[in-house]
Amino acid sequence: MADNIVREPIQKRSIxxxxxxxxxxxxxxxxxxxxxxxxxxxxxAAEVSTGIVYSYFNDKHDILLEGLKRYSNSIxxxxxxxxxxxxxxxxxxxxxxxxxxxxxxxxxxxxxxxHEEITAMTxxxxxxxxxxxxxxxxxxxxIVKLLQKNGFNFTDLFERxxxxxxxxxxxxxxxxxxKHNSINYDTMTNIVVxxxxxxxxxxx
Amino acid sequence: MADNIVREPIQKRSIxxxxxxxxxxxxxxxxxxxxxxxxxxxxxAAEVSTGIVYSYFNDKHDILLEGLKRYSNSIxxxxxxxxxxxxxxxxxxxxxxxxxxxxxxxxxxxxxxxHEEITAMTxxxxxxxxxxxxxxxxxxxxIVKLLQKNGFNFTDLFERxxxxxxxxxxxxxxxxxxKHNSINYDTMTNIVVxxxxxxxxxxx
Amino acid sequence: MADNIVREPIQKRSIxxxxxxxxxxxxxxxxxxxxxxxxxxxxxAAEVSTGIVYSYFNDKHDILLEGLKRYSNSIxxxxxxxxxxxxxxxxxxxxxxxxxxxxxxxxxxxxxxxHEEITAMTxxxxxxxxxxxxxxxxxxxxIVKLLQKNGFNFTDLFERxxxxxxxxxxxxxxxxxxKHNSINYDTMTNIVVxxxxxxxxxxx
Amino acid sequence: MADNIVREPIQKRSIxxxxxxxxxxxxxxxxxxxxxxxxxxxxxAAEVSTGIVYSYFNDKHDILLEGLKRYSNSIxxxxxxxxxxxxxxxxxxxxxxxxxxxxxxxxxxxxxxxHEEITAMTxxxxxxxxxxxxxxxxxxxxIVKLLQKNGFNFTDLFERxxxxxxxxxxxxxxxxxxKHNSINYDTMTNIVVxxxxxxxxxxx
DNA sequence: TATGAATGAGTCTTCATTCAT
DNA sequence: AATGAATGAAGACTCATTCAT
Numbered sequence: 113m114a115d116n117i118v119r120e121p122i123q124k125r126s127i128x129x130x131x132x133x134x135x136x137x138x139x140x141x142x143x144x145x146x147x148x149x150x151x152x153x154x155x156x157a158a159e160v161s162t163g164i165v166y167s168y169f170n171d172k173h174d175i176l177l178e179g180l181k182r183y184s185n186s187i188x189x190x191x192x193x194x195x196x197x198x199x200x201x202x203x204x205x206x207x208x209x210x211x212x213x214x215x216x217x218x219x220x221x222x223x224x225x226x227h228e229e230i231t232a233m234t235x236x237x238x239x240x241x242x243x244x245x246x247x248x249x250x251x252x253x254x255i256v257k258l259l260q261k262n263g264f265n266f267t268d269l270f271e272r273x274x275x276x277x278x279x280x281x282x283x284x285x286x287x288x289x290x291k292h293n294s295i296n297y298d299t300m301t302n303i304v305v306x307x308x309x310x311x312x313x314x315x316x
Numbered sequence: 317m318a319d320n321i322v323r324e325p326i327q328k329r330s331i332x333x334x335x336x337x338x339x340x341x342x343x344x345x346x347x348x349x350x351x352x353x354x355x356x357x358x359x360x361a362a363e364v365s366t367g368i369v370y371s372y373f374n375d376k377h378d379i380l381l382e383g384l385k386r387y388s389n390s391i392x393x394x395x396x397x398x399x400x401x402x403x404x405x406x407x408x409x410x411x412x413x414x415x416x417x418x419x420x421x422x423x424x425x426x427x428x429x430x431h432e433e434i435t436a437m438t439x440x441x442x443x444x445x446x447x448x449x450x451x452x453x454x455x456x457x458x459i460v461k462l463l464q465k466n467g468f469n470f471t472d473l474f475e476r477x478x479x480x481x482x483x484x485x486x487x488x489x490x491x492x493x494x495k496h497n498s499i500n501y502d503t504m505t506n507i508v509v510x511x512x513x514x515x516x517x518x519x520x
Numbered sequence: 521m522a523d524n525i526v527r528e529p530i531q532k533r534s535i536x537x538x539x540x541x542x543x544x545x546x547x548x549x550x551x552x553x554x555x556x557x558x559x560x561x562x563x564x565a566a567e568v569s570t571g572i573v574y575s576y577f578n579d580k581h582d583i584l585l586e587g588l589k590r591y592s593n594s595i596x597x598x599x600x601x602x603x604x605x606x607x608x609x610x611x612x613x614x615x616x617x618x619x620x621x622x623x624x625x626x627x628x629x630x631x632x633x634x635h636e637e638i639t640a641m642t643x644x645x646x647x648x649x650x651x652x653x654x655x656x657x658x659x660x661x662x663i664v665k666l667l668q669k670n671g672f673n674f675t676d677l678f679e680r681x682x683x684x685x686x687x688x689x690x691x692x693x694x695x696x697x698x699k700h701n702s703i704n705y706d707t708m709t710n711i712v713v714x715x716x717x718x719x720x721x722x723x724x
Numbered sequence: 725m726a727d728n729i730v731r732e733p734i735q736k737r738s739i740x741x742x743x744x745x746x747x748x749x750x751x752x753x754x755x756x757x758x759x760x761x762x763x764x765x766x767x768x769a770a771e772v773s774t775g776i777v778y779s780y781f782n783d784k785h786d787i788l789l790e791g792l793k794r795y796s797n798s799i800x801x802x803x804x805x806x807x808x809x810x811x812x813x814x815x816x817x818x819x820x821x822x823x824x825x826x827x828x829x830x831x832x833x834x835x836x837x838x839h840e841e842i843t844a845m846t847x848x849x850x851x852x853x854x855x856x857x858x859x860x861x862x863x864x865x866x867i868v869k870l871l872q873k874n875g876f877n878f879t880d881l882f883e884r885x886x887x888x889x890x891x892x893x894x895x896x897x898x899x900x901x902x903k904h905n906s907i908n909y910d911t912m913t914n915i916v917v918x919x920x921x922x923x924x925x926x927x928x
Numbered sequence: 929t930a931t932g933a934a935t936g937a938g939t940c941t942t943c944a945t946t947c948a949t
Numbered sequence: 950a951a952t953g954a955a956t957g958a959a960g961a962c963t964c965a966t967t968c969a970t
Contacts, residue, residue: 119933123970126933145440147351150960161935166962232439235432236349241493249496271504274496275511278486279479286478289445292453300475303515307479310514311507323950330950354943356953365952370945527954531949534954553848555759558939569956574941640847643840644757649901657904679912682898683891683919690890697853700861700886708883711923715887718922719915731929738929762964764932773931778966 119167130168132158137165138179142226146176146233173239180230180243187226189251190219200262202313209305216280220288228289252277264312272311279304323371334372336362342383346430350380350437377443384434384447391430393455394423404466406517413509420484424492432493456481463516470520480512527575538576540566545573545580546587550634554584554641581647588638588651595634597659598627608670610721617713624688628696636697660685672720680719687712731779742780744770750791754838758788758845785851792842792855799838801863802831812874814925821917828892832900840901864889871924878928888920 121127136157140149151172155162169175192212200208220227233240255273266272283304287297325331340361344353355376359366373379396416404412424431437444459477470476487508491501544565548557559580563570577583600620608616628635641648663681674680691712695705733739748769752761763784767774781787804824812820832839845852867885878884895916899909 121933123933129933151962152960162961163936163963164934167933172961228439232436235436245496249498268500268503268507271499271507274490274499275483275486275504275507279483282479282482282486292449292478294453295475295478296472299472300479303472303475303479306518307511307515311511314510325950327950333951355945356943359953366944366954367946367952368950371950376944531954537954559941560939570940571942571957572955575954580940636847640844643844653904657906676908676911676915679907679915682907683894683912683915686894687887687891690887690894694886694890700857702861703883703886704880707880708887711880711883711887714926715919715923719919722918733929735929741930763966764964767932774933774965775931775967776929779929784965 118170121168129158129160129164133160133165133168134175134178134182137175138183138226141176141179142223142229145229146172173237176233176237177239177243180240183226184230184243184247187219187223187230188247190215192255195258200259200264202309205309205312206305209308210301213280213283213301213305216284217287220284224288248277259312266316268316276308276311279308322374325372333362333364333368337364337369337372338379338382338386341379342387342430345380345383346427346433349433350376377441380437380441381443381447384444387430388434388447388451391423391427391434392451394419396459399462404463404468406513409513409516410509413512414505417484417487417505417508420488421491424488428492452478452481468516472520476515480515483508483511526578537566537568537572541568541573541576542583542586542590545583546591546634549584549587550631550637553637554580581645584641584645585647585651588648591634592638592651592655595627595631595638596655598623600663603666608667608672610717613717613720614713617716618709621688621691621709621713624692625695628692632696656685667720674724676724684716684719687715730782733780741770741772741776745772745777745780746787746790746794749787750795750838753788753791754835754841757841758784785849788845788849789851789855792852795838796842796855796859799831799835799842800859802827804867807870812871812876814921817921817924818917821920822913825892825895825913825916828896829899832896836900860886860889876924880928884923888923891916891919 121130133154137154140154140157151165152162154175155165165175169178192215194211195208198204198208230240230244234244235241252270252273255277256269259269259273283301286292286295286300325334337358341358344358344361355369356366358379359369369379373382396419398415399412402408402412434444434448438448439445456474456477459481460473463473463477487505490496490499490504541562545562548562548565559573560570562580562583563573573583577586600623602619603616606612606616638648638652642652643649660678660681663685664677667677667681691709694700694703694708733742745766749766752766752769763777764774766787767777777787781790804827806823807820810816810820842852842856846856847853864882864885867889868881871881871885895912898904898907898912
């Protein structure tokens with residue numbers, strides 16, 4: 113047919129509208145799930161007509177992807193900039209790791225449902241998976257560089273960091289969602305901190 | 317919804333029918349995703365009528381849950397019975413862990429799509445999540461007991477094992493799905509094995 | 521997706537339903553035009569739900585095509601069986617042709633809107649066009665054989681008949697739809713009859 | 725609908741705009757079909773905004789009608805002016821008719837899709853039908869006058885010409901669109917020419 | 929005059945669930 | 950107990966037309 117051409121908004125008000133669709137659409141998707149959110153709801157939440165949604169996006173899936181681009185970083189990776197100003201060494205390492213973990217947990221709590229839904233789609237949707245994985249590598253790299261700046265020069269640093277991120281992710285999930293009564297989170301956190309220290313200090 | 321009275325099949329042939337619906341329904345859901353599988357397909361795959369499905373299940377969701385109950389163990393946790401016959405000590409620990417990891421990876425590969433879909437739903441569906449988490453605790457307990465039998469008596473053993481399971485899970489995903497080119501999986505595995513050993517040997 | 525499988529109804533009532541959809545759907549399409557008839561209307565006219573329409577047909581277009589198969593013959597070509605029992609010769613030829621023309625006109629009048637819409641789609645829709653053209657050839661052949669049985673053995677009989685059908689079609693349209701005030705239809709018919717006689721009597 | 729006040733452009737540039745909308749709009753409609761062409765496309769092709777379209781036209785349908793007025797003659801009736809300079813008599817009649825037919829065919833080929841679409845709409849759209857039929861009468865009259873100038877004075881000349889136009893139209897369609905393998909077009913053309921001669925020469 | 933963003937009713941189609949047989 | 954036909958609400962998406970700027 114007419115090959116529905118997606119318009120790029122130029123006027124300020126239009127840009128705001130597109131942005132609102134992404135924001136509220138993504139919010140809804142995260143809150144209620146992709147399949148449980150329909151375009152009419154998204155339009156309503158964004159205070160636009162259903163038609164305009166299709167002026168700016170090819171389809172519902174596109175809104176999800178744009179939302180990811182805009183917000184995933186803030187959802188998945190909290191600012192750990194504070195490390196930039198500190199030189200990491202064995203004596204303060206534990207403290208820093210603890211702080212990082214608590215930042216991650218705080219971050220997870222803030223956007224719990226978003227985190228859940230996106231993690232879910234990572235296992236189901238190719239585009240989301242790709243985005244997510246690329247992001248993961250990027251974050252790993254950022255941390256690798258940070259550590260290198262602080263004198264960590266292991267040949268397998270990338271792998272070490274990747275494992276560390278996994279450890280932190282796991283404990284976050286544990287604390288934020290699982291609510292396993294049988295688990296003592298403080299104890300668990302201490303072990304994880306210990307392990308991360310171990311990973312970062314053992315010889316090549 | 318709940319008005320529908322669900323029958324519990326008594327006759328042998330009926331029981332088989334219910335079982336087939338669960339098996340083939342769950343298969344399809346794992347393969348194509350919950351939202352992309354419809355009840356007509358499930359009925360067809362199970363060689364029953366669509367009507368009969370609603371004699372045995374309240375709704376589509378129920379089929380998923382029943383499938384989980386039947387099959388999730390074999391999907392998520394491979395048989396590690398071989399450890400039962402071995403006494404674990406510091407000298408053979410590395411080897412055993414390596415074996416366990418490779419068993420997990422093998423297992424993941426066997427039911428990749430099932431694993432993906434269920435993991436996804438864990439983040440979206442309360443019932444699935446509860447089921448999954450209960451399962452996790454159970455598995456942790458099994459391993460805890462196994463280790464205790466082998467003389468591991470840390471007070472925080474449960475937490476240690478929980479972290480270990482997380483580490484193994486992460487590396488499995490990495491190997492089976494991610495295909496991050498920048499990662500050397502052998503190196504990563506070695507680090508993980510090392511860490512697990514570390515977790516299991518450090519003093520209380 | 522599920523490759524929407526089209527069911528072939530087996531039960532008597534279902535067959536009737538499918539038939540009703542074709543009948544009333546085709547009626548509506550002929551009456552209001554293909555693009556001005558929606559599936560909801562068709563379903564309503566056939567006294568079925570919208571869903572059932574898609575159990576028996578792939579889409580709206582399919583209904584049109586099935587309608588064509590069922591009804592086009594009766595729309596386009598009236599029964600001219602009465603010729604079977606008569607031997608055509610130069611002395612009765614004019615009378616027979618006049619009778620045929622009046623049959624065609626009567627037929628056209630009966631299903632005016634159907635005729636219009638289908639003729640229209642012949643110019644727009646490939647499937648309809650193919651169907652229509654195949655039909656045309658078939659009809660030509662039937663008449664050719666009829667004439668041969670009556671001793672008409674021109675080498676170019678097929679072409680002659682094709683032209684004759686065109687002439688009859690044209691005069692039908694003229695009489696039934698055009699309403700050109702300036703045209704005397706009796707006169708016109710007489711000329712056409714004369715021409716057909718001429719076509720059928722001139723030497724090879 | 726009719727509430728919309730349609731402006732008649734006065735400025736030169738505005739007139740050009742309106743003309744462009746008609747030209748490109750009509751082109752698109754002929755090419756892709758009325759229902760498969762949307763106003764956005766028309767506006768784009770005419771290099772105007774969608775809004776302006778509704779300053780000059782009541783609706784999409786109007787564009788079609790205006791297009792018809794402007795271009796239908798060139799689509800349906802080729803220039804047969806060359807006859808003006810020749811006096812038609814029995815000896816050159818066949819040649820002239822052959823030439824006319826080939827002109828018609830050439831013309832059809834040039835604007836095949838336009839011809840198709842408009843013919844289609846003639847059967848569906850009242851306005852188009854009226855326009856088309858008026859046109860037909862007009863053309864018939866032109867030819868009638870031409871023949872009268874050449875001494876053809878049959879009382880039923882109008883009807884004769886009308887039939888002739890029908891014959892020519894039919895063979896054009898046959899040649900340009902149908903592609904019936906079983907038909908020999910040269911043979912068919914010869915018969916048609918013969919018939920036309922017959923029509924034009926037989927006594928009143 | 930002109931723009932093109934915005935509207936929202938309308939379209940086709942799917943599918944969980946029910947029900948007549 | 951079983952069938953599978955039938956339902957109809959709901960969803961994604963389109964587009965003629967209007968309107969704020």
